[in-house]
Amino acid sequence: MSETAGYMRFFPYEQPYENQRDAMDRIHNALVRGQDVLFEGACGTGKTLSSLVPALEVAREQDKTVVITTNVHQQMRQFVAEAREITREEQIRAVVFKGKASMCHIDVGYEECQALRDNTRALVDAERDRDQLERRQRELLAESQDGDGSAAEARSAVMDELESIEDEIDDLEEQNVCTHYRNNLTEETDEFFGWLFEDVRTPADIYAYADERDLCGYELLKEGLEGVDLVVCNYHHLLDSTIREQFFRWLGRDPEDVIAVFDEAHNVEDAAREHATRTCSERTFDSALDELEDVDDSRAADAANVLEAFRDALVETYEDAFGFGHREQIGEDWQDVPIANADRRDDLTLAFLQRYSGQGIDDDLEAATTLGQRLDEEYEEAYRSGESATRTECQTLQAAAFVSAWMNEGAKQGLYPVVSVRRDAGTDEIYGRAELYTCLPRQVTGRLFEEVYATVLMSATLQPFDVTEDVLGLEEPVTMAYGLQFPEENRRTYAVETPALFASERDDPAVQEAVASAICDAVRFTPGNTLAFFPNYAEAARYASRLEQADLESTVYLDEPGVAVEDLRTTFVDDDDAVLLTSLWGTLAEGVSFDGEDARTVLVVGVPYPHLDDRAEAVQDAYDAAFDGTQTGWRYAVEIPTVRKTRQALGRVLRSPEDVGVRALLDRRYSREAKAELGKYSVNGTFPHEEREELIDIDPEKLKFAMLNFYTDHDAYAGEPPTP
CATH class of the missing domain: 3.40.50.300 (P-loop containing nucleotide triphosphate hydrolases)
Structure with a gap:
């Protein structure tokens, strides 16, 4: 490798380690070709820079964004330190992104935040429209006073519109809004973005900066994502398909414009299972049935019919599984109750089919889903309008979606149906949940690797590479391994x-x-x-x-x-x-x-x-x-x-x-x-x-x-x- 290799402009230290030189060269060549890389390196290999430096070079040359991700907090801190060193050598725009929950100044959930954001934007837009109309009516008043007859008529129309928008603002001001986000929209924020890109700021830095100024740092950070060179984030921003789609939209990137670098990549297998697994608690079904009792809609009876049958089957399944003394041994942690069968559907499905009676499971689930969607829209509107202080989540919609997935996908290869039970520490009550556990992580990761431009998976323990390829669904990646470089x-x-x-x-x-x-x-x-x-x-x-x-x-x-x-x-x-x-x-x-x-x-x-x-x-x-x-x-x-x-x-x-x-x-x-x-x-x-x-x-x-x-x-x- 030549010292003048283009990517060396991103290397922040005087000299790379010997193996680091080789690794950077090989990773650069692979990324130029759009190939995935499996990179095993022992401590002292300098894995982070070995991956990050060539990735930044390829991204700069081909107009892409590098996303480096980990599930280990200590590694997140190291990424920030390395990115800061890189910015001392070569100007890059880098951000560290965390989820809303850790950055919210008023501690509300995702659904509440979304409603607050929409309400606040609607109010600010209405206020801007009002200000424009105010200016226009003053201009028309001056013109009419100068003798322009048509100006007086135009001003009358503007005044009618102004009265209408004043009424709209009065209504919006009675609804729930977020003051921090309102300040984002109404105040000058160029200073924030100048500050953000002077260095590599942590989420804690951004939270403190925004908190001092009554701004929403999370929303500002989202605005700053577009066009950046490097993003440091957690696994779930890439492994959760819904979050990934939003995340790439905030980046202003299509998946093929992203180079993904996974640190501690031996953990991707379990993390992918966790993100793909679906669960639904007995208490969600109870809440859904309570919800449906108060609904005046012809679909409510059909929805309650199918959800109650599944809920009762869930209880029956775990109760039948208890042997002598088993109930007394249930603790506060979830304990599995095996229900799978080798030659037929699982015990919960069989119990559900036995208990259900009606015009058809699919029809009842369709009724539950459409009714749940209507209720969810009503809860959204109630929160937006200020009728409700919190954004209620529709339990009927959640339960119906889960039962539909259970029936349609529960028998697919790689999915394992299981029931778990636990004891409520407060009430001493035992309750259960159903779960579709994802056994094959490549059902999650394979699609991701196909979508993005290229990936680098690095860890001290990735071998044997052929197993990693099979498990994660990688197609012919470039592989490299470097042992301990310290004196034997x-x-x-x-x-x-x-x-x-x-x-x-x-x-x-x-x-x-x-x-x-x-x-x-x-x-x-x-x-x-x-x-x-x-x-x-x-x-x-x-x-x-x-x-x-x-x-x-x-x-x-x-x-x-x-x-x-x-x-x-x-x-x-x-x-x-x-x-x-x-x-x-x-x-x-x-x-x-x-x-x-x-x-x-x-x-x-x-x-x-x-x-x-x-x-x-x-x-x-x-x-x-x-x-x-x-x-x-x-x-x-x-x-x-x-x-x-x-x-x-x-x-x-x-x-x-x-x-x-x-x-x-x-x-x-x-x-x-x-x-x-x-x-x-x-x-x-x-x-x-x-x-x-x-x-x-x-x-x-x-x-x-x-x-x-x-x-x-x-x-x-x-x-x-x-x-x-």
């Missing part, structure tokens, strides 16, 4: 051959003793802090208890579910001899850095497969069917995501070229030696080749000696090294 002599990665922590073996005292002993050795021989990840919080708590009973000088910290972790993390990194135990599926396993001496050693204990419930089985079955393989489902849905999470956890330490540390996988299933013996239970082969090459198989008894030698060679101990 500064790290060791061990596959410690402790007993395999199969779920059936975890309660075995001998297994626990062997695993706890290896953890204790790792903690004792770490000159500083140790991070330990477990398959779940229960296992973390089990071994935290064992470590507290051991003769350890290190402080033991335990991350627990439902407890804010930031204070715990801060306390841990401030310590200089501690171990923090957490779940690999918690918030510390990715997107959080433990730099320098924050943590020296990281352990992954066991192979942390997720809880394999019926929903997970449905995903496996969907992958088996979609990709025609009996083991494809397990590999795509369970094994590869689990190893990716493991690799993410290992990446929490060794964050700079100067860092020295040990990464250890405690479970025989990680070792090369046990691969032949364990067969399909081995996960060694699931790691990328270059990472397998770094894995050193080691007996648990030898781990402390290996760590002692490694850290001693790097003069890492502050005083005398510990004695084995």
